[in-house]
Amino acid sequence: MSTDVVSKSTLKKEHSGQSRLSAFGSAFVAGGYTMYPVLLILVIVGAVVAPRFATAANLLNILDQVSVLGLTTIGLTFVVLIGRLDLSLEGIVGFAPMFAAVTLVPVAAGGLGLELPSWAGLFVALGTAGLIGFFNGFMVVRVGLNPFISTLGLLVLLRGGVLIISNGRSIYSPGKALTYLGSANWFGIPVSVIVFIVVAAVVGLVFHHHRYGRALYAIGGNEDAARAAGINVDRVIWSAFVFAALLAGLAGVLMTGRLDSTVTTQGQGIIFSAFAAAVIGGVSLGGGRGTIVGVVSGVLLIGVINNLLTLAQVPSFYVQASTGAVIIVAAVLTTIASRRSSGVRTRT
Amino acid sequence: MDNARPIVEMRDIAKTFGSTRALRGVNFTVMRGEVHALLGRNGAGKSTLVSTLSGYVSADTGSIRIGEVEVEAVGQNYAPSIRKLIAHVQQTPQLFNLLTVAENLFVENPLVRRGFGVVSHKLMLERAAGLLDEWNMDIQPRSLAGELGAGTRQLLEIMKALSRGVPVMILDEPTAALSNAEKRILFEHVRALKAKGVSFVYISHHLDEVFEIADTVTILRDGKVVKEREPVERLDVETIADLMMGEKTVRSTRQDFMADEAPILLQARGIRLDRFSEKDIDFEVRAGEIVALAGPVGGGKEALAMVLAGQQRPEDGEVISPRGKLPTIGLVPTDRHASGYVGILGVRENVAIGGLDVLSGKLGFISKGKEARHVGRLAQQTNVIASSLEQAVSQLSGGNQQKVVFARALCRAPEVIVALSPTRGVDVGAKEQLYSLLRDLASKGLGVVVVSDEEDEIDQLANRVVIVFEGHVVDELVGEYTIKDLILRMEGVV
Numbered sequence: 070m071s072t073d074v075v076s077k078s079t080l081k082k083e084h085s086g087q088s089r090l091s092a093f094g095s096a097f098v099a100g101g102y103t104m105y106p107v108l109l110i111l112v113i114v115g116a117v118v119a120p121r122f123a124t125a126a127n128l129l130n131i132l133d134q135v136s137v138l139g140l141t142t143i144g145l146t147f148v149v150l151i152g153r154l155d156l157s158l159e160g161i162v163g164f165a166p167m168f169a170a171v172t173l174v175p176v177a178a179g180g181l182g183l184e185l186p187s188w189a190g191l192f193v194a195l196g197t198a199g200l201i202g203f204f205n206g207f208m209v210v211r212v213g214l215n216p217f218i219s220t221l222g223l224l225v226l227l228r229g230g231v232l233i234i235s236n237g238r239s240i241y242s243p244g245k246a247l248t249y250l251g252s253a254n255w256f257g258i259p260v261s262v263i264v265f266i267v268v269a270a271v272v273g274l275v276f277h278h279h280r281y282g283r284a285l286y287a288i289g290g291n292e293d294a295a296r297a298a299g300i301n302v303d304r305v306i307w308s309a310f311v312f313a314a315l316l317a318g319l320a321g322v323l324m325t326g327r328l329d330s331t332v333t334t335q336g337q338g339i340i341f342s343a344f345a346a347a348v349i350g351g352v353s354l355g356g357g358r359g360t361i362v363g364v365v366s367g368v369l370l371i372g373v374i375n376n377l378l379t380l381a382q383v384p385s386f387y388v389q390a391s392t393g394a395v396i397i398v399a400a401v402l403t404t405i406a407s408r409r410s411s412g413v414r415t416r417t
Numbered sequence: 418m419d420n421a422r423p424i425v426e427m428r429d430i431a432k433t434f435g436s437t438r439a440l441r442g443v444n445f446t447v448m449r450g451e452v453h454a455l456l457g458r459n460g461a462g463k464s465t466l467v468s469t470l471s472g473y474v475s476a477d478t479g480s481i482r483i484g485e486v487e488v489e490a491v492g493q494n495y496a497p498s499i500r501k502l503i504a505h506v507q508q509t510p511q512l513f514n515l516l517t518v519a520e521n522l523f524v525e526n527p528l529v530r531r532g533f534g535v536v537s538h539k540l541m542l543e544r545a546a547g548l549l550d551e552w553n554m555d556i557q558p559r560s561l562a563g564e565l566g567a568g569t570r571q572l573l574e575i576m577k578a579l580s581r582g583v584p585v586m587i588l589d590e591p592t593a594a595l596s597n598a599e600k601r602i603l604f605e606h607v608r609a610l611k612a613k614g615v616s617f618v619y620i621s622h623h624l625d626e627v628f629e630i631a632d633t634v635t636i637l638r639d640g641k642v643v644k645e646r647e648p649v650e651r652l653d654v655e656t657i658a659d660l661m662m663g664e665k666t667v668r669s670t671r672q673d674f675m676a677d678e679a680p681i682l683l684q685a686r687g688i689r690l691d692r693f694s695e696k697d698i699d700f701e702v703r704a705g706e707i708v709a710l711a712g713p714v715g716g717g718k719e720a721l722a723m724v725l726a727g728q729q730r731p732e733d734g735e736v737i738s739p740r741g742k743l744p745t746i747g748l749v750p751t752d753r754h755a756s757g758y759v760g761i762l763g764v765r766e767n768v769a770i771g772g773l774d775v776l777s778g779k780l781g782f783i784s785k786g787k788e789a790r791h792v793g794r795l796a797q798q799t800n801v802i803a804s805s806l807e808q809a810v811s812q813l814s815g816g817n818q819q820k821v822v823f824a825r826a827l828c829r830a831p832e833v834i835v836a837l838s839p840t841r842g843v844d845v846g847a848k849e850q851l852y853s854l855l856r857d858l859a860s861k862g863l864g865v866v867v868v869s870d871e872e873d874e875i876d877q878l879a880n881r882v883v884i885v886f887e888g889h890v891v892d893e894l895v896g897e898y899t900i901k902d903l904i905l906r907m908e909g910v911v
Contacts, residue, residue: 280773280781287770290759297728297750297757298770298825357761 101351101363103406104370104399111373119380127376129258133327135372136265137162137320139365141336142343142350143272144316146364147309148216149347150276150285152292152356155310157205157220158317158343160227161198162336165318166325167231169194170243179240190247191322198318199311201227206307224340231333241330250319251326261323268316273361285309289356346371349399351407358407370399424449424616425470425585430479430490432465434842439465440476441640447585452607452617454627454649457637458661458904459870463620464508466637467587470618471505472496483585504578505587508714510570514563519545521562522577552576553602567594567715572603579606586610587618592626593715604630622713622907624654636660658904668873669852673880673896674860675705682744682864683725683833688734690720690888697734698890700725700883702833702864707855709879710868711907718885719751719837722868726835744833744864747771747826749819751837751868757822760811764803767810767821768792771828795824800850816847823854834858837868852877872907876900 097103116123141158148155169190174180185193201223208219242248253260276282284305287295296302320339325331344354350367352359374395378388425447432440440462447453457463468474469490470481476490483502488495512521519541523529529541545558556569565573571594578586588607592600607617607630621627627634627649634652636644644660681701688698698721702708710718723729725736726748738744750756758767769776769788776791777783792806799820803813810821819840826834839855840848855878859865869875875882884892884906892906 274782278782278785280777280783283766283770283773283783286762286766287759290761291756293750293756294759295770297748299748299829300770300773357759 098351098406099360101360101366103351103363103403104349104366107399107402108366108370108373111370111377115373115377115380119377122377122380127380129262131369131372131376132262132265133259134376135368136259136261137324137327137336138339138342138346138371139265139368140268140316140320140323141339142346142364142368143268143361144313144320145340145343145347146272146352146359146361147285147313147316149289149352149354150356150359151288151306151309153209153216153306153309154344154354155205155216155220155313156340157201157223157227158313159336159338159340160224160231161201161314161317162321162324162339163231163332163334164227164321165194165198165201166243166247166321166335167235167240167331167333168197169247169322170240170325170331171234173244173247174240179235179238181234187244188246190244191250194247194322195315195318198314198321201318202311202314203307205314206310209310210303210307231335235331235333237333239330239332243325243331247322248326248329251323252329253326261327264319264323268319269361269365276361281305281308286357289353289358291357342371345396345400349396349403351403353407367399370395423447424484425618426480426482427466427470428480430466430469430476430481432462432469432474432477439640440469442479443637443640443642444645445470445635445642446646447616447618448633449584449616450611450614451633452611452619452631453633453635453646454619454621454631455635455637456620456624456627456657456661458872461637461661462640463637464589465640467505467589467618467620471503471587472499473505473507502583503585503587504581504583506575506578506589506591508590508593510574512562512570512574514561516562517559518549518556518562518565518573519558521573522548522558522580524577526581548576548580552606568596568599571595572599575603579610584614585616585618587620589620590622590714591619592621592623593713600626624657638663654905658901662900662904669849669877671707671876671878671880672856672860674707674856674862675703675880679703679705681739683736683738683746685721685725685736686734688721688724688736689732690717690724691732694732694888696889698885700890702866704832704862704864705859706881707859707865707867707879708881708883709875710866710883710885711870711872711875711903712885712891713907714870716886717888718868720888721885722835722837722866725833725866745829745831746833746835747829747831749822749826749834749836749839751841753818753822753841758810758818758825761809763805763807763809764796764801764813764821764824765789765792765806768795768824768828771825772830775829791828792824795827796821798827799824799854800847814844814847816843816850819843819847819851823851827858831863833864833866835866835868838870839867840871840874848874872900872903876903882906 121127141162144158145155171179171181172183172185172193173187173190175184176182205220205223208214209216250264251261255263276285284295284300287298287300288302288305292302321336324335346367347359347364348354349370350359350363352364371392374392375388378391423446427443427445430440430443443466445466455463455466465474469476472495475492475494477492479490481488481490483499486499486502488498522545523541529536529544531537542558549556549558554572556565562570562573571591575591591603595603611617619631631649634647634649635642636657638661643663681703683702685698685700710722712718720729724731726746727736728748769792776788796806801820801824802817810818840851855865867878880896882894882898882903883890894902
């Protein structure tokens with residue numbers, strides 16, 4: 070009954086002050102749907118321009134391709150939502166599966182000689198990732214380092230670490246448990262796609278309906294207010310780094326599965342695409358704003374554009390440059406849309 | 418003759434902050450070589466008036482003349498045009514913590530420059546050493562400003578301003594952080610400069626200081642002058658208090674909801690707020706009582722409240738409850754913009770973050786229906802007016818933002834409410850609504866702790882007033898006290 074009172078005054082004011090259309094527009098942008106019309110247009114254009122584009126096989130291929138970027142971006146979103154960043158995620162994508170691989174394979178194949186049973190691979194990879202995330206959280210929360218510099222340092226360290234533990238060589242066929250998720254198919258659908266969708270759905274629910282997600286948004290919007298409201302801010306920040314790292318580790322495992330090997334350059338450059346995808350998807354680098362629906366749109370946009378340019382046989386040098394241009398255009402669109410709809414100036 | 422002409426003339430100065438009319442057509446004049454005390458209660462407009470004089474805040478309308486420079490205020494910044502004529506020492510020192518004492522003293526000062534704007538460190542250190550010597554201050558010119566004590570910092574700020582050689586000086590509560598010895602040094606310098614023809618505008622909450630140093634007194638009330646240029650000899654403490662207070666408009670009055678033998682909800686034992694504290698603070702909150710913490714700015718009342726709310730660790734001592742487990746505490750922080758609400762989130766989400774644990778189920782997921790009902794009820798209890806519960810809190814008026822902060826504090830069904838400056842920057846209507854909310858909470862058996870700078874507010878709410886000064890509890894008013902008792906204690910007279 071009490072809610073009735075509030076919602077009645079709601080309706081009155083909304084009719085006088087705000088048109089229904091602009092209310093819909095605000096909800097559309099806030100929900101992270103801004104880029105979906107653009108995606109739709111791209112898919113239609115693609116279908117017309119390149120006949121091979123709109124086939125089921127190619128669309129699944131796109132999803133398969135973006136699953137690694139997708140998981141990394143979702144991980145990144147945890148820390149960006151609280152107004153931090155984590156560059157070391159790129160290092161984790163390479164390091165976590167490599168570390169698992171060297172504990173599995175025999176010395177002759179480049180391993181450390183531990184020769185753990187094959188089933189342990191996945192757990193070692195994720196455990197490594199989790200520990201790295203814990204370290205990041207420790208550095209930011211306890212030591213008080215700026216996450217930019219602490220995770221940048223760690224990124225460079227992990228890049229070097231990959232070379233040390235692997236002796237600079239790739240490791241082939243590191244074991245079923247490590248490669249299964251990135252190579253198997255269920256009902257003709259790559260498991261990596263299913264993993265991406267499930268993770269996106271679960272994280273989306275957590276962000277929206279779980280107290281943890283609410284705490285993330287509150288901290289990103291105003292850390293002091295969150296603290297005064299009784300939220301354990303330090304613990305949430307710390308755990309966000311752990312979740313981010315775990316998802317980056319999972320992304321690395323998917324990548325290893327697809328290649329059936331761990332490569333020393335694995336994941337290189339992915340953090341830039343992840344930031345781009347997040348921003349395109351409407352995540353504010355200042356914290357407090359962003360949805361998984363939006364993040365997925367950003368990831369898909371990058372995947373579709375890459376795919377289209379390749380299908381259109383654009384020379385590969387141009388692919389990279391045009392992706393960059395598209396990122397800028399999309400970020401501008403997102404920023405303008407969110408400014409128009411909410412009246413709040415955010416710098417993305 | 419030139420000396421007969423005032424050095425400062427302000428006419429019809431008006432200034433509005435949001436919905437608050439801080440100054441409503443104020444005239445103010447200062448003569449050459451005069452110490453002019455500006456008095457008034459908190460919120461009367463003293464600091465705003467001197468800020469418009471120095472240009473730190475731009476007046477909306479009115480005219481200002483300092484010496485030969487005339488400014489017609491239209492709401493635009495005019496500080497640069499009067500910079501050479503006036504210096505303003507603010508309530509809190511504006512020093513660069515990471516620069517040295519010498520650098521702080523001579524920042525932007527042409528005296529230490531050589532050709533092409535190059536700053537000479539040698540010259541700066543020499544001059545700084547000389548200046549410190551002149552003020553009898555035993556600190557190194559090379560030590561960092563951030564490492565100094567509060568009194569020294571305050572004095573440094575005053576030295577910086579005085580050494581600029583301007584004809585008009587504003588001192589806004591200059592002695593708040595000073596020891597008695599430091600105060601003597603300051604007064605000596607003020608007298609010496611006054612003899613040289615420098616004029617001072619002096620704001621203080623300590624009336625004894627005013628009688629000691631001031632020549633002339635102007636009293637403000639609610640943004641208007643109630644006594645202009647009265648020689649200090651013709652005034653006494655009683656008259657000043659009456660003038661500052663004025664007649665009351667009809668307002669709600671305090672009520673006593675505390676039952677006899679009301680249980681103690683929260684108890685602070687042996688609290689020391691910082692390592693300079695010499696006495697323990699013992700303090701308790703009972704069910705159904707509204708207790709106010711009052712005292713000068715920086716005196717420790719906020720710190721004590723934050724300790725009670727569990728947001729700050731005291732230097733020593735503990736906060737306990739006689740029942741064992743500490744009660745749930747709802748906090749209304751002092752500055753809602755800084756730590757009260759999350760501007761980009763809606764009303765619903767802002768209220769809900771106050772009680773995420775009670776709104777969520779076993780797995781931590783929040784039940785939508787439960788949240789909507791709970792937040793809706795709280796929004797109604799606190800009278801939040803918004804276009805919908807999803808409207809961003811940054812878009813609401815100050816009063817409604819504050820109500821959201823109250824709703825958030827109530828989200829967990831607390832037994833104790835700690836509210837710091839509960840109605841700062843809130844219009845009269847919303848103020849009364851928040852007062853009746855606090856009374857309502859007390860009548861339901863909650864313990865309410867209010868920290869306030871406003872005597873009216875305390876008078877309207879609190880059955881018990883605890884005066885906190887320099888980190889100690891120095892006085893207490895219980896039951897039937899008059900607002901005059903209160904004002905005199907808050908001004909440090911009694």
